[in-house]
Amino acid sequence: MKNTNDQYWSQRWRENNTPWDMGTVSPPLSGFLQGLYNKKQHILIPGAGNAYEFDWLYTNGFENAFVLDIAREPLQNIARRLNGRGTANLLHADFFTHEGRYDLIVEQTFFCALPPGMRPEYAEKMYELLKPGGMLFGVFFDFPLTEQGPPFGGSKSEYLGYFEPYFRIHKLERCYNSIKPRAGKELFFTFVKA
DSSP states (O other): OGGGSHHHHHHHHHTTOOTTOOSSOOHHHHHHHTTOOOTTOOEEEETOTTOHHHHHHHHTTOTTEEEEESSHHHHHHHHHHTTTTTGGGEEESOGGGOOOOEEEEEEESSGGGSOGGGHHHHHHHHHHHEEEEEEEEEEEEOBOOOSSOSSOOBOHHHHHHHHTTTEEEEEEEEOSSOOGGGTTSEEEEEEEEO
């Protein structure tokens, strides 16, 4: 599929066709990240693009935070921003073949970039990558799912169908602190591996 391969995403980065990139940590994620205290946790940010969340984590002492992306360009951007620090934590790989065990996984615009038919596989892979009691948290878009995309939308009830078999749903609710263009279109969630 065109939007699951590295050539497609690399081309988007080379053309600077990245409208999802806010240039900073997403406000719903920022508040959650600031509440983290265990700096030894293993954290994954998959399909992360420019992953400003990684910058925040790494510069605040979370040395076991990792970024994974199928395109090299955003990983190179991160390395430049951090002056080469943390480059060993930047993984150029396919999420669906990645192996590892994590305490936390951050979702930020990865799920919505995948073709909707891959959503069940995404939920299962997240379950596989998390340690027992591990948490998947982040933001999903909340607008009607159409064939137009990425980004692809979805709804709370649809998301529950994918994740309830694998996770305890702690929170899945409308974001109160989205950036203006996304206001009313984002759901913040925390799911714990069952």
